[in-house]
Amino acid sequence: xxxxxxxxxxxxxxxxxxxxxxxxxxxxxxxxxxxxxxxxxxxxxxxxxxxxxxxxxxxxxxxxxxxxxxxxxxxxxxxxxxxxxxxxxxxxxxxxxxxxxxxxxxxxxxxxxx
Amino acid sequence: xxxxxxxxxxxxxxxxxxxxxxxxxxxxxxxxxxxxxxxxxxxxxxxxxxxxxxxxxxxxxxxxxxxxxxxxxxxxxxxxxxxxxxxxxxxxxxxxxxxxxxxxxxxxxxx
Numbered sequence: 001x002x003x004x005x006x007x008x009x010x011x012x013x014x015x016x017x018x019x020x021x022x023x024x025x026x027x028x029x030x031x032x033x034x035x036x037x038x039x040x041x042x043x044x045x046x047x048x049x050x051x052x053x054x055x056x057x058x059x060x061x062x063x064x065x066x067x068x069x070x071x072x073x074x075x076x077x078x079x080x081x082x083x084x085x086x087x088x089x090x091x092x093x094x095x096x097x098x099x100x101x102x103x104x105x106x107x108x109x110x111x112x113x114x
Numbered sequence: 115x116x117x118x119x120x121x122x123x124x125x126x127x128x129x130x131x132x133x134x135x136x137x138x139x140x141x142x143x144x145x146x147x148x149x150x151x152x153x154x155x156x157x158x159x160x161x162x163x164x165x166x167x168x169x170x171x172x173x174x175x176x177x178x179x180x181x182x183x184x185x186x187x188x189x190x191x192x193x194x195x196x197x198x199x200x201x202x203x204x205x206x207x208x209x210x211x212x213x214x215x216x217x218x219x220x221x222x223x224x225x
Contacts, residue, residue, distance in 0.1 A: 050214035
């Protein structure tokens, strides 16, 4: 059974940093393009970042470019999202997902507030 | 960027009756391999999104056959043949053809 388990969400002050993790089981990350998708309270789904199956291509939404970095550790089968200079508007549930949406994690809540 | 436009954004439904959601892309979502990576998702309250349909019309495992997808090029439709109470939630279309993908705004289905 495929499982994606996110962790790392927390309450952080504006300007702070967080690193989200997504541990995969029953699923080999290096075989799939993977994404981070977020959902602000009461809002729709928004692509944040993605990484190709080869790891050679990455994508960032304009709203996070220069502040977020996607990476993966294939030996640990884990996807990461390093977030710095966090803003109030980054508050959301962050999901990791296979790029075509076949698999999703349960989400981890990031709250940016003073 | 490819823009995905759904309609309606709110859909009141009656149990046992059909329902339909439209999704239009700002450009073709046919990929160079000939496949059309247009997917539909259901998000029930408090849950993660769940994919229902992939590549326009293929149901994911465990998805009831009352859900069906159709369309081509830039116009796509998700249909529920007979709405059940468990179908309440928000439905999203998503194109996965143009990296990394784009979601529609979501359609809220409520009884």
